Each structure stands twice: as structure tokens, then as C-alpha cells.
Amino acid sequence: MANVAEMAQAARAASQQLAVASGLSRNAALAAIASALEAQRARVLEANGLDVEEARQMVERGELDQPLLKRLDLSGSKYDATVAMVRSIIAQPEPLGQTQVATELDEGLVLYRVSVPIGVLGVIFESRPDALVQIACLCLKSGNAALLKGGREAARTNAAIAEVMTEATKGLVDMPEHWMSLLEGREEVRALLDEHDHIDLIIPRGGNEFVQYIMNNTNIPVMGHAGGICHVYVDSAADLDRAVDIVVDSKTQYVSVCNATETLLVHAEVADSALPRIAKALQDKGVELRLDERAHAILSSAFQVKRASEEDWKTEYLDYVLSVCVVDDLAAAVAHINRFGSHHTDSIVTEDGDTAKTFLSQVDSASVVHNASTRFADGFRYGLGAEVGISTNRLHSRGPVGLEGLTIYKYVLEGNGHTVASYEGDAPRSFTHKKLDAHWK
């Protein structure tokens, strides 16, 4: 299609068709996509092979990081996992047409709040081509039309996947042609951000600077997170074995993701006993420690460590680095997290239920965790099926966002000639406002 404005307009029209497509039709389209991806495996992997080869050369020239190469490569079990993921989205409960609340306003006048799609989503993601499949299928299952822009390095793979998906759904019942469109150039992203009338939500998936750029350059609502500065707080009443396990998992289980922990806070009363054990376990995993004055006093004689600057408390390392701060009490831990954190995911290790309750209530983050790793904050682990991303917004959806996060509701009011005038003036009727266990259909 010629340009982004036309694509956005076509997406809006498609979204109105898709919003009233039945769940059966949407699941049939998803099944067709899964089968087509299986049948066209060679075609997609050939395109992917070209992308991977070009990226390999760029890595050799030092123009690209090695980990990107791994994320780009779809061959082997990753392709099967991608198809399996489409089938798992089919198996998710129907997100649309669900009656959330039913209220009798008066005899014969019933109000239903019913889930509907948001409309048109613009999703901009980085180089993992399996993300294209996942996001497009989440949009389809939730009845949203999608404008998608993937990473430059995966351009051939994404184009092949998008072709397979749109061919598979062409002509199916209830399926508008432009339910998804793939954008190609960077200049198209800029144009996308101006399509306020036709795009209802932008979901950027990528690094801090990229997300900040998107947020600062559009009037369209943006759902996502710019940073993931997550904390573990080891309380004075912590079980130290658990503390070691949780800190090591939160920091090292996968360092380059947003729910990995970047700062450890330790209660002053247990710092002498806890810090050497934790430091030992982390250094065995190759983690560099950056310490405040008190932590430094405890650890510097026995470990290779650095001093932290204030900048460290605001830094998302996404690497084998951890900043460490000794705090006087729970209140100081909460204050540190609310001040320096990114309201993403923060965990407390303690055996004291009241202390945990206070932490979980007062820490102002999308996910708050007691005696478990910050790494659990993820759509799959939370049981949402797949996820389109993790939100640190304070509106609509917070934390991992699955199908429900891609819906909104409309109010449906069924009457039989009711007028407002009869509830006012002389001898007015009264509202009953009775909750019903009823579903609109």
C-alpha cells in the first residue's frame, strides 16, 4: 500500500469488521496461520537464513552485537515453538463479548458492560521475528487491527512471515484483508506516530531510549515501559538461604531483560551476615558489585568490588552488574525504591508477614513480590498466555499485558421505550440499580 496514512485508514476500517467477527472466525484464522507457518517453513527459514547471514557479517565487522544474532535466528526448535505459541493463543479464553457487569436500572431497563477490542494498535518491536507472530496473533485473537514494524535486521524474515500470515487468512469468513500490515522503513514509524485519528494505542518494545523517543513524539497513548530498574530488598527478618537464592535468580537468571534486578537493598541489622554470602554467590556467577559506603565497608576486604555513585541507583544495567545499598529500615527501602525505581517489579525477602504486607502495599510498582524472584513478572509465568509487553503505565494495563489488556468495554443499554423525563419532575420513577448475573448476547 502506498503510505502509512492509507495503511492506518485501512486498518481502522478493518478493525470495525474485526470487532464484530465471531470468536470462531478469529480462531479459525489463527488455526489457518499455524498451519500455513508449518507448511511454509522452508520459505520463512530461507528468508531468515539470509537475514542471519547478513547479521553474522555485521557482527564480524563489529556493527552488531552477538546476542542479537541468537534472537534473530528462527531455525530449529524456535520455529516449532513459534507455531506452538499460535496454537496456545487459540486455546486462550475468548476475550471479547464478555459481560463484565450487568445491572438492572429499572424494570425492563438493563445495562451490560461488555468487552470489546481497543481498535487499531501500532506495535514497534525489535529484531526477534517470532515477536511478529506472537503480537499479530494476540491482536487477531483480541479483535484489534495491527500495524506492525519490526527490526531492520529481520526485514526479510518479517516480510516472509507477514506474507504467509496474510495469505493464510485471505478470504476467510469475517477476516478483513487489512487486519494486519507490516511497515517497512524507519521513516514509516515517524509517520505512524502522527496517525492519531486511526491508531488507538502504540506499543513500543525495545530499549529505554527508543521507548522514550516514541513517548515524546506522539499524542497517541503509548503502553509499555521505558526502564526496568527492579529491586530485591533483604529484610532483617529474611531467611538468608532464600535471600541468596532469590537475589541470584533475580540478578542472573537472564540479565538482559527488564524484570532482572539491578539494585539490592539490605537491612542494616543483617548486612554483616547477609552481604558476604550474597556477594560470594554473585561473584561465582560473574556479577560485578557496586556498593554504597556501608556495603563497601563490609565487603571490600574480601571481595573485588566498586563504589556506587548516585547514578548507579538510576541505572538499568541489563548486564552482570548489581548496585547494593544498606538501608536502616523498611521505610528507607520503600523510599529508595519509590524514588529510584521504575515502578516495574520489586521484591522483599522476609519471614515477617506484617513487614511483607507493608512493603507490598507501599511500594508503588506494577508487580510487588514477596519471597520470590523479580523474574516471575512475565505474561507466560503469570498465566496470561503470551504477552504483548510489560506496562509501567498507571492507566488501563499495568505489568505484563496479555489478551485482556488489549480489550476495553462498551456499555450496552436495553430498554423498552424508557425516557429520562419519567425519573424526574412530579411522581418520578426510581432506579433499582440491582446487580444481575446476566450476560448480553
Next chain:
Amino acid sequence: MANVAEMAQAARAASQQLAVASGLSRNAALAAIASALEAQRARVLEANGLDVEEARQMVERGELDQPLLKRLDLSGSKYDATVAMVRSIIAQPEPLGQTQVATELDEGLVLYRVSVPIGVLGVIFESRPDALVQIACLCLKSGNAALLKGGREAARTNAAIAEVMTEATKGLVDMPEHWMSLLEGREEVRALLDEHDHIDLIIPRGGNEFVQYIMNNTNIPVMGHAGGICHVYVDSAADLDRAVDIVVDSKTQYVSVCNATETLLVHAEVADSALPRIAKALQDKGVELRLDERAHAILSSAFQVKRASEEDWKTEYLDYVLSVCVVDDLAAAVAHINRFGSHHTDSIVTEDGDTAKTFLSQVDSASVVHNASTRFADGFRYGLGAEVGISTNRLHSRGPVGLEGLTIYKYVLEGNGHTVASYEGDAPRSFTHKKLDAHWK
């Protein structure tokens, strides 16, 4: 307080205290406000009298519209109604700390989704001073700190009310001093719009241009509606008695509000019979009709009418004016509404259930209505208690917004030492993802 930046910062700090205030404390504060408003009636009404007197002079000089005077005047039963409204907010169900979903992720690892306040709200409203009480009390009940800016004409009344409210809550358990602050000048609104870090949501209540100005001049999310271009569609299977009642109510029950109907659509098959009856009833109420070609052909011989231009389909009259269009079928009616409407509230009059279902599904509006007036779209009538406004957003809250619309959720994860590493690698544990009927407390 010196300036808006400081007020916003104080509001953020207050919001963190208010977020963990108990429901008992918040209700006690509301009860104190209700009693103080009763006790200080004379003080508030004296200030209100000065505002009303000044406004009366402005009306005489033609600088202000007459209806504003009525909205400004708090004396008589309106004052009692305002106090009663505070008590009705106390009686609303507790919006915070509600467990929306509980999921066992694995043995001993349970995830709760719990309702929490949004944070800090900036609310800008017009001259009705009872709106100040209503909005501040909704914010307090839902645990949100509020920065409020009322209309210039109500400045003395608003100042007196704000003083009474803050005095009443001073020193109460769990009540931070700056839970609400009143802004005074217009330049402060401009400054408010820049406080991205400390304000989570702006709610503007006012006319189209004003709301558009707010939406175009801030990066803070805005909840509200710029226009209320509502429709009634009289279908070929309509009961014409009902049609007359519903059109008259939707248009004339209160013309200056957003849920009043601005355009009537009539199916061509019943236009000859329906239009003269509807026109007669509307002209008895003093409604001016602006007609498309076909409606004009039917009505122009017997009624005083005008021709509509395309501009009329996009106009929110907020007055005794109605545009009328004859449409060929249901699809044309839906297309007209989705193209020219403001996605606010639209009604169909028909005795055909399938036609109604299609209309209610396909019309892309916050409220869709069958055989009832558009005027029902209102927080009180919908059983939400009071409302902070009506939203045509497609995110977070749609339609009338009550207490629930001022909340979001956080995920609370309770474990006993769980790490993500044990769910990967050799012999990984599996997630159970079992829905529980449990509540976090």
C-alpha cells in the same frame, strides 16, 4: 503553596500516603467533610452569594450567559443535595484493595491482581461549584490525590469549599495534608499540563474547544470527551410511539449536556409516517429542525424547517436544534454514526431483536442503547454513584466514569523462596496456573 510544581510534588507525596490509607480512614474523612459542609453552610453560601452577584452583573452586561448563573448558585436545596452526595459516596462499595484475579502459579506461589489508586489526578472543571465537592470526594474515596481547578466565576465559592474540606480533614488518621489542592489562575492550568512526572491523569470537564486545548497541550494522559454528537436511529421496525418518546427525551430532556441527541436518523421505509409525528412533537418543544434532502421533501410543506449542510452532521448544538437524515438501511445508519459521531452514546429504536443486536455491536461508541433515551448515559443513572465525567477514550475507562474508573491494579506475588531458574533447564518444574477464589489481605 508557592507554585504548581511544588503543589504537584506535594500531591505525589500525599498520594503515596493516601494509597495505603484504610477504607475506614477515607470514609471517616468523607464523613467529616459532610459534617463540616453542613456546619459551615453560611460561610460557603456567603462566598457563593458574592460570586452569584458578580455573575448577575456580568449577565446584565451581556458578558455571561444566563444558564451559567443557575449552575453557579448553590443556595436552597442544591446545597443539601451536595452534602447528600458526599454521604452517598461514603456508601459506595470500597474501590481499593479488591482482589480482581487470584492465580496459583505453583505450589506456594500465588499471584493476586489487586485494585489500587491511579495516583495524582488533575481535574479542570467549569463553573458548577458542587462539581468541586463531588470530584474531590470521588478522588478521596478512591485514594487519589487531586489538583483541582474550577471556573473563574466560582472562585470565591470554590476557595471557601476547599478551605472547609481541608480544615475538616486536617489531622485525621491516614489523611495527608495535601490530599487536595485548589489551583487558582488560568496560568496555573498551563503549568499543570507540564507536570508529567507528578500527575498521572488529567480530567477536563468543559466544552469541546477547552477539552481539545487540554488534549493538544499535554503529554499527560487525558480522560474525557471533546464532543457529544449523539444519535437516535429510528429503524423500519420501530414502534412509532416509542420512537416519538425516545427522540423527544433524547433531544429535549436537557439540551445543554453531552448525552443529548444532536442527529436523528430515520429508515427510508418509515420516514413518511415517522417524521411528521416526530416533527410535530419536537416543534411543540420548540426544536428547530435541519433536514437532509429526503426529510425536507417530507416535512417542508407542513413544518417550518431548514436544510442541513454537511457541517450539521458534525455539530454538537447543545441547544433546541436537531439535524435529521433519512437513511436507506441499518448499514447506512451505522456508517453515518461511526463517521460523524463522537463515539459517545447512540440509540436505536426497533422491535426487531436481530437489527438491534447488529446496531449495538457495530456502532463504535462508549454507550449503545436499544429502545431507550441517550440521556441515560450518566454515572448516577448507570448505578456508578457519582461520576467524574464521561470518557470517549478507548483505553482504561469508557463512558460514565465512577470510582472504579479512578483505580488501576497492581500484581502482588507471594512465594516462599521461588526462583525462575527451577522452571527451566533439566527437570524443570511446571506452572499450575490454577484460578483461585482467594483474596489478598
